[in-house]
Amino acid sequence: MRDDSFHVFDTTLRDGAQREGINLRVSDKLAIAQLLDDFGVAFIEGGWPGANPKDTEFFQRASRELTLRHAQLTAFGATRRAGVRAADDPQVAALRDSGAPVVTLVAKSDDRHVERALRTTLDENLAMIADTVSHLREHGQRVFVDCEHFFDGYHHNPDHALDVVRTAAGAGADVVVLCDTNGGMLPGDITRVVTEVREATGARLGIHAQDDTGCAVANTLAAVDAGATHVQCTANGYGERVGNANLFSVVGALTLKRGLDVLPDGCLPEMTRVATAVAEIVNLTPDTHQPYVGVSAFAHKAGLHASAIKVDPDLYQHTDPALVGNTMRMLVSDMAGRASIELKAQELGLDLSGDRALAGRVVERVKALELSGYSFEAADASLELLLREELGSPVRYFDTESWRVITERRPATGADSLSNGYESLTEATVKLLVKGERVIATAEGNGPVNALDRALRSSMEGAYTALAGLELTDYKVRILEGTSGTNAVTRILVSFSDGAGEWTTVGVGPNVVDASWAALEQAVTYGLLRQGYPQV
Numbered sequence: 001m002r003d004d005s006f007h008v009f010d011t012t013l014r015d016g017a018q019r020e021g022i023n024l025r026v027s028d029k030l031a032i033a034q035l036l037d038d039f040g041v042a043f044i045e046g047g048w049p050g051a052n053p054k055d056t057e058f059f060q061r062a063s064r065e066l067t068l069r070h071a072q073l074t075a076f077g078a079t080r081r082a083g084v085r086a087a088d089d090p091q092v093a094a095l096r097d098s099g100a101p102v103v104t105l106v107a108k109s110d111d112r113h114v115e116r117a118l119r120t121t122l123d124e125n126l127a128m129i130a131d132t133v134s135h136l137r138e139h140g141q142r143v144f145v146d147c148e149h150f151f152d153g154y155h156h157n158p159d160h161a162l163d164v165v166r167t168a169a170g171a172g173a174d175v176v177v178l179c180d181t182n183g184g185m186l187p188g189d190i191t192r193v194v195t196e197v198r199e200a201t202g203a204r205l206g207i208h209a210q211d212d213t214g215c216a217v218a219n220t221l222a223a224v225d226a227g228a229t230h231v232q233c234t235a236n237g238y239g240e241r242v243g244n245a246n247l248f249s250v251v252g253a254l255t256l257k258r259g260l261d262v263l264p265d266g267c268l269p270e271m272t273r274v275a276t277a278v279a280e281i282v283n284l285t286p287d288t289h290q291p292y293v294g295v296s297a298f299a300h301k302a303g304l305h306a307s308a309i310k311v312d313p314d315l316y317q318h319t320d321p322a323l324v325g326n327t328m329r330m331l332v333s334d335m336a337g338r339a340s341i342e343l344k345a346q347e348l349g350l351d352l353s354g355d356r357a358l359a360g361r362v363v364e365r366v367k368a369l370e371l372s373g374y375s376f377e378a379a380d381a382s383l384e385l386l387l388r389e390e391l392g393s394p395v396r397y398f399d400t401e402s403w404r405v406i407t408e409r410r411p412a413t414g415a416d417s418l419s420n421g422y423e424s425l426t427e428a429t430v431k432l433l434v435k436g437e438r439v440i441a442t443a444e445g446n447g448p449v450n451a452l453d454r455a456l457r458s459s460m461e462g463a464y465t466a467l468a469g470l471e472l473t474d475y476k477v478r479i480l481e482g483t484s485g486t487n488a489v490t491r492i493l494v495s496f497s498d499g500a501g502e503w504t505t506v507g508v509g510p511n512v513v514d515a516s517w518a519a520l521e522q523a524v525t526y527g528l529l530r531q532g533y534p535q536v
């Protein structure tokens with residue numbers, strides 16, 4: 001039986017889904033629920049059964065299709081309408097019949113909302129809460145009550161706000177959740193109010209904090225410090241308007257900073273995987289700078305940081321990334337020092353044998369190249385090739401004698417209205433020395449880079465069969481001197497994949513095709529190195 005003394009309650013599938021830009025299918029919701037269960041949350045709020053067909057179907061399918069090891073499903077919905085018995089309210093019936101063992105009821109606790117939005121009396125509001133909680137409890141469901149706008153309501157009419165808490169708890173709600181629905185509170189407000197409400201009512205309290213002041217995580221932690229034992233959060237902080245308290249930041253803080261065992265054993269290292277997988281499912285780019293789980297959360301750029309990290313990573317990290325399933329990374333740029341290079345070499349599996357002079361030479365080359373427009377922090381493959389060269393074993397699979405590209409614009413057959421009756425075709429010829437033989441290859445492409453890529457591969461596919469499995473996955477152009485117009489220097493980043501991994505290289509030059517070739521040549525060389533081909 002799971003310890004019930006502290007609840008991590010996730011509402012990604014309900015409040016998270018209220019974020020602009022998220023539109024989940026039932027299968028998405030089921031997949032996210034499974035991930036949240038892997039992460040070990042105690043409650044997963046699945047949605048509002050009866051409010052829309054998708055959420056109703058989610059609860060039907062969840063009972064058949066989900067195997068939850070850690071979490072209980074929770075159905076969300078409102079208290080009964082004014083003037084109707086809970087037993088006769090169809091929305092309450094949908095909660096009762098959802099199959100969820102737990103129901104979270106949203107209740108009004110700000111008298112202005114009662115009078116102006118519900119258009120009823122304060123007494124009827126209390127009756128709606130008591131009647132709905134008792135009805136669901138009689139049907140065997142556990143009930144939590146979300147007190148909407150609690151903090152604003154407490155400020156405006158503390159007596160009614162406290163009556164709501166006492167009524168909910170008195171009717172059988174296990175947790176009364178104080179909600180900062182408009183997200184306007186600051187941590188000091190939360191500490192004071194939670195403390196006062198706990199002392200005045202003795203109820204078990206929870207916290208639900210929207211992030212409109214950017215304080216949702218801090219507010220959640222302040223509530224816990226003041227005695228709340230139930231935290232409502234969403235994966236990656238998704239939620240209505242700017243979002244909710246971020247589940248991963250809250251859990252990271254509670255476990256690693258406060259020493260609370262809020263997850264089952266072994267679940268914390270799932271954090272980074274779950275955060276990324278949820279972002280993929282909701283179709284939002286993962287936030288690279290998100291605390292704990294972002295790809296940059298433990299990425300170090302400054303040379304002074306690296307020199308201390310070399311002695312002990314704890315000197316520049318607030319926690320061990322492995323505890324949350326993340327990894328430390330060294331970034332090499334013109335802010336690097338010798339220690340950065342030494343650590344990067346270690347990360348890449350290269351042995352510098354403590355050669356400080358060699359590391360110093362690499363630093364100097366990197367700084368000079370970055371001054372001319374290169375950027376190595378996103379181009380690990382280029383950096384590795386440079387390091388190998390300085391180590392005295394440059395990577396060579398072919399030598400380029402020359403290449404040429406011709407783009408022809410000609411009348412098109414079946415051209416669409418955008419092409420103005422013309423089409424362009426590019427042809428590239430490359431001349432290389434491959435394993436001692438001179439090879440010449442020509443290929444067509446839809447542009448210079450595509451044509452060069454195809455010619456380069458076709459010239460070597462006999463010698464290196466694995467080339468067929470390499471794929472160009474990204475091509476980025478950055479104009480470095482914006483004021484020079486078409487005379488500018490450009491930086492090209494190309495990314496390749498071989499199915500097992502991805503790598504990026506960088507080329508720079510005043511001629512965009514030349515810079516692209518430089519990046520392409522390195523990317524293919526690095527790809528062949530990854531395949532383990534012996535060098536020529």
Ligand SMILES: CC(=O)SCCNC(=O)CCNC(=O)[C@H](O)C(C)(C)COP(=O)(O)OP(=O)(O)OC[C@H]1O[C@@H](n2cnc3c(N)ncnc32)[C@H](O)[C@@H]1OP(=O)(O)O
Nearest residue numbers: 048050051052078079080081106107108117118148181240
């Ligand atoms: C703070 C939060 O984020 S709470 C979560 C909010 N989530 C959602 O609203 C998403 C799902 N909502 C919906 O699909 C719809 O709004 C429904 C199905 C719930 C209701 O739809 P409708 O019946 O068309 O009503 P509508 O949305 O216009 O208004 C909500 C009604 O609920 C009432 N209501 C609001 N809060 C409560 C409450 N805590 N208890 C009881 N009734 C409430 C309102 O007074 C209003 O009543 P009225 O129709 O008599 O004016």
Ligand SMILES: CC(=O)C(=O)O
Nearest residue numbers: 015146148149179181
């Ligand atoms: C319940 C809820 O989502 C809120 O009050 O913000």
